[in-house]
Amino acid sequence: AAGRASADALSWAGILRLGLVQMSLGSVVVLTTATMNRVMVVELALPAVVPGLLVALYYATQFLRPRFGHGADQGRRRTPWILGGVATLGLGGTAAALSVWLMAWNAALGIAAAVPAFLLIGLGIGAAGTNLLALLAATVAPDRRAAAGSAVWMMMIAGLAVTGISVGQLLDPYTPQRLVLIAAAVALVAVALSGLALIGIEAHATQRANQRAAPERPRSTASFRTALAEVWADRRARIFALFVFAAMFAYNAQDLILEPFAGHVFAMTPGESTALGGQMHAGALTGMLAVLVSSTALRRFVTVSTRVWIVGGCAASGACLVALGLGAQTAPAWPLTLNVALLGFFNGAFAVAAIGAMMSLAAEGGPDGDGGQEGLRMGVFGAAQAIAFGLGSLSGTIAVDLARRVFASDATAYGSVFAAEGVLFLISALMALRIAAPRGPNPTQEHAHGL
Secondary structure, three states: OHHHHHHHOOOHHHHHHHHHHHHHHHHHHHHHHHHHHHHHHHHOOOOOHHHHHHHHHHHHHHHHHHHHHHHHHHHOOOHHHHHHHHHHHHHHHHHHHHHHHHHHHOHHHHHHHHHHHHHHHHHHHHHHHHHHHHHHHHHOOHHHHHHHHHHHHHHHHHHHHHHHHHHHHHHOOOOHHHHHHHHHHHHHHHHHHHHHHHOOHHHHHHHHHHHOOOOOOOOOOOOHHHHHHHHHHOHHHHHHHHHHHHHHHHHHOOOOOHHHHHHHHHOOOHHHHHHHHHHHHHHHHHHHHHHHHHHOOOOOOOOOOHHHHHHHHHHHHHHHHHHHHHHHHHOOOOOHHHHHHHHHHHHHHHHHHHHHHHHHHHHOOOOOOOOOOHHHHHHHHHHHHHHHHHHHHHHHHHHHHHHHHHOOOHHHHHHHHHHHHHHHHHHHHHHHOOOOOOOOOOHHHHHHHOO
C-alpha cells in the first residue's frame, strides 16, 4: 500500500514545476528587500529605518498566513490562492519600484505610496507561499517530503541568485526609471511562469486519487479559531513554531543592512552590492544542495540527521556574522565576498533542514494525523517565520541607525551589529538542541525527516 501511494503521489517533474513558482516568488521579493532597500539608504540618503519599517509592514501581514491556509483547507483548492498571490505580489513589487522613484522627488509622498505597495507584497507572498508548501505537503509521498522541500527551496534561492546577479548587471548606471522597468519585467515573468507551472498539477493529483479509489482527504469544517487552537495544542507543533521564530529572527536581522554596509564601508556601487547579495544567495543554494545530496545520493554511505544540519548551520552562521563584524575593521582588505558566500552556505543548510522538518509536521494535517489541516499548520509555521523576519529586519535597521550615532566610524557601527546578530544565532543553535524529535512510523524515517 505504501509503495502504491508513493507511486501515485506527485512526481519529481511535478515537484520541480512547483519549484518554478517558488522561484518566481523569490525573484520579485529580492528586488524589494535588497535593491530597493539599498537605493533608499544610499542613493536617497534616507535613514535605514525607512525601508526597515516598510519591510516590517509587509511582514506584519504574515499573521494572516494561517487564515490563508485554512481557507484553502476548507475549499480543498490551492491553485487559485497560489496564482492570485503571485499576481498580487507582482503588482506590489512594481508599485514599490514606482514609490522609490517618487521618493527622489518628494520623500514623504514616495513613502506614503510605498505603504500600500508593501502591503500588497505581504498579502501576495502570504497567500501564495503558504498554499504552495501546503500543496507539496499534501501531494508528495512521505519518503520524498524532505527532499522535495529542499529542492523547491533551492529553486527559490536560485531565483534570488539569478535575479540579484542579473539585475546587478542591468541596473548600472542606476536610474529610477531603469529600476521601475526591471521590476515590472520581473513581475510579468513571475506571473507567466507560475501560471504555466500550475496548469493541471492539482487536478491531476485529484484524478490519480480517484483512479486508485483512495479515500478523499478530509475537508476542514471547523471554524478558524477552533482549528488554530487544535494546532497550538499540539506540543511539538507549538515548540517548533517558537524555534522557527527565534532562529529566523537571527537569520534575517542582517538582511536589510548587508547592502548598505557594502556601500558605506566597502564603497560598493548599487550594482556591485546587489551582485554581492546574489553571491550570498548563491552560497545558500550551495548549502541547500549539500543537505539534499547528503540525504539522497550519499545516504547509503553516511547519514546526517536533520538536527545536526540545523544546529550546525545555526552555529556556523553565527560564527560568519561575528567574522563579518571583525572584518569590517579591516575594510577594504577583508575578503567580503568569501565571508558573505560562507554565511549564505550555512544559512542555506540550516534553512533547508528546517523546511524538511516543517513539511513533515504539516503533513500530519491534524491532531490525529488524519489530514485536512496542512494549510493551517503550514500557515502557523510560515507566520512564525515571516513575523520573525519582519522584526529581525526592523531591529537590524534600528540597531544600525543607533550604532552610527554612537560610534565614530561606519565600520565599528556595522561591525557591532553583525557581532550581536552572530550571538543571537548561537543562542538559536542551543535552542535547537532542546527540541524533541517528532513522531515517525519507524526510526529511520524519524531520523531522516525529523529533528
